[in-house]
Amino acid sequence: MSYSVGSQPSAPGPQVILHGGAGATLKSKGAVQPLRESLHRIVNKIYDHLLQGMPALEAVVMGCQMLEDDPQFNAGTGAVLQSDGQVRLSAALMDGRTQTFSGVINAQRVQYPIKLAQFLQTQNDRVIADVGTVELARELHIPLYNPITPKRLHEWVNECKDGALMNLVSEMGTIGVVVRDTQGHLAAGTSTGGKGGERIGRVSDSAMPAGTYANDCAAISCTGIGEDIINECLAARIVVRVTDGMTLAEAFERSLAECAQRGRDLGAIGLDAHGNIAWGNTTEIILAAYCSNNVIGDTLPTA
Ligand code: ASP
Numbered sequence: 001m002s003y004s005v006g007s008q009p010s011a012p013g014p015q016v017i018l019h020g021g022a023g024a025t026l027k028s029k030g031a032v033q034p035l036r037e038s039l040h041r042i043v044n045k046i047y048d049h050l051l052q053g054m055p056a057l058e059a060v061v062m063g064c065q066m067l068e069d070d071p072q073f074n075a076g077t078g079a080v081l082q083s084d085g086q087v088r089l090s091a092a093l094m095d096g097r098t099q100t101f102s103g104v105i106n107a108q109r110v111q112y113p114i115k116l117a118q119f120l121q122t123q124n125d126r127v128i129a130d131v132g133t134v135e136l137a138r139e140l141h142i143p144l145y146n147p148i149t150p151k152r153l154h155e156w157v158n159e160c161k162d163g164a165l166m167n168l169v170s171e172m173g174t175i176g177v178v179v180r181d182t183q184g185h186l187a188a189g190t191s192t193g194g195k196g197g198e199r200i201g202r203v204s205d206s207a208m209p210a211g212t213y214a215n216d217c218a219a220i221s222c223t224g225i226g227e228d229i230i231n232e233c234l235a236a237r238i239v240v241r242v243t244d245g246m247t248l249a250e251a252f253e254r255s256l257a258e259c260a261q262r263g264r265d266l267g268a269i270g271l272d273a274h275g276n277i278a279w280g281n282t283t284e285i286i287l288a289a290y291c292s293n294n295v296i297g298d299t300l301p302t303a
Helices: 029-051 056-069 113-120 131-139 150-162 165-170 226-232 234-243 248-261
Strands: 004-008 015-023 089-095 100-107 127-129 175-180 186-192 212-214 218-224 266-272 277-281 285-292 295-298
Touching: 004 248, 015 029, 015 056, 015 266, 015 277, 029 056, 029 175, 029 285, 029 295, 056 089, 056 113, 056 175, 056 186, 089 113, 089 212, 100 113, 100 131, 100 212, 113 127, 113 131, 113 186, 127 131, 175 218, 175 266, 186 212, 186 218, 186 266, 212 234, 218 226, 218 234, 226 234, 226 248, 226 266, 234 248, 234 266, 248 266, 248 277, 266 285, 277 285
Parallel strands: 015 218, 100 127
Antiparallel strands: 004 277, 015 175, 015 285, 089 100, 089 186, 175 186, 212 218, 218 266, 266 277, 285 295
């Protein structure tokens, strides 16, 4: 299996990189432009707020909410349906400054799972699953919300007819945001509807340190087949490598090479404390956009 990695050198000021999933090449060329527009708009907005002094954690939450709102992505509104036709959302947030992880697993009827993860940052119990997320949303007076879009319902019904429900897996669109603020603090967040078509109760990597991890050296968000990401413990692995002295680019190169050698299907984005940006994937493409030194770039295929 092959892999690719890319990087951007450090620059003054804040940095942001975000992703909208990784997978096989987009089916239609026309799909690229709306994705690019959306990713650029959101990366630009996060960057502007960072320039104005928004702290990293807040900027990650804001970016994740914008991506959760966009039905093109498999997070929040427009997330894929599971085997029983329900949407279950998982999201995690990690503050690099305090090295604190929080997350929700398989939350139902919420608009912004990342907001629940944000609330949990300061709680004693910081990772909440299933029925606990409903109870938490009720406690916080968050109104019930149905994230199912007609397009996703239609896809699910068609897959059921074909008897190919477990093959929904190639869907891209999990989202992630990684940020370094003007103080040099790092944070990462990831939000997903899962693989699509999965067994009830399946747990995604996104709300585990395998899929989202940060400390004061590096911050990472992953996407791809969750089971592969968990097997590699990829986000934490890259962060630990940087903490122990590798550059971010070296850590991506080494980790992605290992993943490819073991046939893993995944991608990751990251930032380090110096403001270096990196991304990598063993999948055909990763949908990522970044902004550094006022310049926006992306990894999307050119039309
Ligand atoms: N990693 C997510 C999961 O397995 C899916 C994805 O990133 O596309 O739940």
